Amino acid sequence: MMLTYHTGSVEETQSVAKALGEIVQPGDLLCLSGDLGAGKTTFTQGLARGLGVEEPVSSPTFTIIKEYDEGRIPLYHMDIYRLGESAAAEDLGFDEYFFGEGVSVVEWAEWLQDVLPEDRVQVIVHNLTPTDREITFAATGPRSEARLKELEKTCPTSR
Ligand SMILES: Nc1ncnc2c1ncn2[C@@H]1O[C@H](COP(=O)(O)OP(=O)(O)O)[C@@H](O)[C@H]1O
Ligand SMILES: [Mg+2]
Numbered sequence: 443m444m445l446t447y448h449t450g451s452v453e454e455t456q457s458v459a460k461a462l463g464e465i466v467q468p469g470d471l472l473c474l475s476g477d478l479g480a481g482k483t484t485f486t487q488g489l490a491r492g493l494g495v496e497e498p499v500s501s502p503t504f505t506i507i508k509e510y511d512e513g514r515i516p517l518y519h520m521d522i523y524r525l526g527e528s529a530a531a532e533d534l535g536f537d538e539y540f541f542g543e544g545v546s547v548v549e550w551a552e553w554l555q556d557v558l559p560e561d562r563v564q565v566i567v568h569n570l571t572p573t574d575r576e577i578t579f580a581a582t583g584p585r586s587e588a589r590l591k592e593l594e595k596t597c598p599t600s601r
Contacts, residue, residue, distance in 0.1 A: 443590050445579040447599055448570075455481050455567075455575055456488025461597035462563075463492020465589050466545040468515050471559055473551035476567035478523075481575050482549045485567065486519055489547060493517055501549075506534060509544070516544030522553045529553035561585040 449455040466472070472489075474482040487499045493513030502508040502521045510517040518539040522529045530553065539546050540559050551558060561583025568576040581587040 443581045443587050445590055445594055445599060447577045447579075447597075449575045449577060450573055452481075452484055455484055455577065456491065458577060458597055459485045459488030460492035462589070462593050463489040463513075465592045465596065466493070466515070467585075467589075468543045468545070469541060470545045470585065470589065471540060471562040472545065472547045472565055473558070473562050474547065474549045474565045474567065475552065477569060480567040480569050481577075482565075482567055483521075485565065485577070486547050486549070489545075490517055490519075493545070507539065516542070518542070518544050518546045520546065520548045522548060522550040525553060527553060530556050563589060 447458050449458065474485060476482055483501045490499045490510060490513065493515065495510045495513040495517055497510060497512060499510065499519060502519055503524055506525065507518060507520045510519065525532055536554065536557055548554065563586040564580040564582065566578045570576055579590055581590045
């Protein structure tokens with residue numbers, strides 16, 4: 443299943459993400475793809491709000507992983523960009539996050555392909571103009587499929 447949204451501002455992107463943040467369950471994995479500046483971190487900020495995280499969420503480019511525990515379930519926000527192709531070889535204890543009690547959101551997950559659980563929500567953010575984005579969600583298994591079905595209900599694609 444696939445879902446596509448068009449957003450014209452940061453607020454619109456974050457409101458879609460917030461709706462998903464209200465749906466995700468422990469052990470869910472979201473993989474965010476898109477160019478630098480597409481809006482992956484912006485999206486994660488909206489998702490965090492949907493979980494009830496009030497602390498500001500910034501890019502974990504240097505720490506690689508940042509955990510937020512104040513929401514409905516923990517949020518593990520990862521940005522693999524700096525690790526590049528050595529990412530899968532680094533022993534950063536990724537499994538503890540992927541199979542943990544929270545939701546994992548991974549920017550630049552393409553570098554982790556081989557160590558990622560198979561059932562995940564792929565989120566691709568495309569820059570159309572400086573303010574317009576196309577956000578495509580794809581499910582790769584029953585777990586992610588269930589989340590997208592729910593998202594379609596709570597956040598219709600044409601608004
Ligand atoms: N519709 C939109 N959705 C998301 N970000 C937007 C949008 N329009 C403009 N932006 C801007 O695009 C940039 C996205 O940056 P960021 O989220 O850090 O990207 P990434 O994490 O993909 O590198 C921000 O400066 C944000 O203000
Ligand atoms: Mg980012």
